[in-house]
Amino acid sequence: xxxxxxxxxANPYSNQGQxxxxxxxxxxxxxxxxxxxxxxxxxGVLVANRLNCPPADELNLTKSWAKLAIEKxxxxxVCVTAALKRGIVNQAEAERNALTSxxxxxxxxxxxxxxxTEAMLASDRLVTFG
Amino acid sequence: MKxxxxxxxxxxxxxxxxxxxxxxxxMCSAFEMPITVIFQxxxxxxxxxxxxxxxxxxxxxxKTFKALKLYGVETVLIDAAGLEKHQLVTENxxxxxxxxxSKIIQNVIQNTDFSIML
Numbered sequence: 218x219x220x221x222x223x224x225x226x227a228n229p230y231s232n233q234g235q236x237x238x239x240x241x242x243x244x245x246x247x248x249x250x251x252x253x254x255x256x257x258x259x260x261g262v263l264v265a266n267r268l269n270c271p272p273a274d275e276l277n278l279t280k281s282w283a284k285l286a287i288e289k290x291x292x293x294x295v296c297v298t299a300a301l302k303r304g305i306v307n308q309a310e311a312e313r314n315a316l317t318s319x320x321x322x323x324x325x326x327x328x329x330x331x332x333x334t335e336a337m338l339a340s341d342r343l344v345t346f347g
Numbered sequence: 348m349k350x351x352x353x354x355x356x357x358x359x360x361x362x363x364x365x366x367x368x369x370x371x372x373x374m375c376s377a378f379e380m381p382i383t384v385i386f387q388x389x390x391x392x393x394x395x396x397x398x399x400x401x402x403x404x405x406x407x408x409x410k411t412f413k414a415l416k417l418y419g420v421e422t423v424l425i426d427a428a429g430l431e432k433h434q435l436v437t438e439n440x441x442x443x444x445x446x447x448x449s450k451i452i453q454n455v456i457q458n459t460d461f462s463i464m465l
Binding site for chain 1: 364371380
């Protein structure tokens, strides 16, 4: 049994990285391993936008991550610096920056890059999806 | 403590991955992880001196490479083949590391717990 963390930088929908990461996470868990944390960075943070609205016959990546996180109790952490400049904000950041509303899906949490390093220290493997 | 190596293999500014990778590197240094930084292939272009990305409204992070030592990054390796490909010599690039061949670089990557490339 090994402990994994994921670093996801792939832009959702324009790139296969997020789909692969989702499948990889499921496979890791099915094989009896542990996922310590999934860290979204760079364009990867765009998947945390609760307003993403793909057509009904396409996989909704935001909801897929949220469902997996709730079912398997996985931490979905979003880099706050990368997120803010791409319009992914929680209530506190929305108020601080005088924005009209929050936009982050509640299954995701804004935090700093330190959470990635901390996850690496607690994991046997870090797998990047870009 | 687990060790980590950062592989810069893309040129600067066309995409932000160089700055993004550098930010992870600085965070790992704050956690006092042993760090090796490698510039490989087109990544050696990150090291060209006197860059002026500000005229393109892009932030200049080139100076931060010079501060890597202050952040506790002891080993910086620059791929000899990458320099040759771009016809660069040591006088053209930031003096922050040592030139290494692919065998040395391969050896470092093999002996590091994590390798990150963006």
